[in-house]
Amino acid sequence: MYPRTTKAINTHFEIVSAGGYYAQPEKGDCEYHIICANSGLYLCMNYSGGDFGKITAEVRPPLDNDVRWKIAHTGNGTYTINNVNGKTKQQLNVRGEGKASGTEVISYAIKEAANTQFVLKAVVA
Secondary structure, three states: OOOOOOOOHHHOEEEEEOOOOOOOOOOOOOOEEEEEOOOOOEEEEEOOOOOEEEEEEEOOOOOOHHHOEEEEEOOOOOEEEEEOOOOOOEEEEEHHHOOOOOOOEEEEEOOOOHHHOEOOOOOOO
C-alpha cells in the first residue's frame, strides 16, 4: 500500500467488465479485470498453496480465472475483491492488517475483516 496521490501512477487501476465466456452473456455476478493503468497488465493472483498467494501484474489470457475478479459492496462504502478461481477461494488482503506505506497486498482465504475492504474511487486525469 502506498499513499494516495493523483501522481502515484502505480496505484491507479482500471476496472473493466470481463464479460461472459465464449461470446455468451454473463450470468449471475459480474466478473472484472483489474488492469494497471501505468503498464496495461492484468492484476493476477498467483497462488501456489499455503496460506496466501502473491499478487502480481502480468500478461495472461483474459479467460484465465487468475485475472478475473468479483467485486462486492460491503455496505459501509468499501468493497471486497474476490478472485473467481473456485479452487482456491482467495481475495485481495492487506498482509497482517498492516497500515504502513509499502505493506504488501496478497491473496488470502475469503473472510470478513477490515484488511479485505478497499475504497474504490474514480480518478479524473
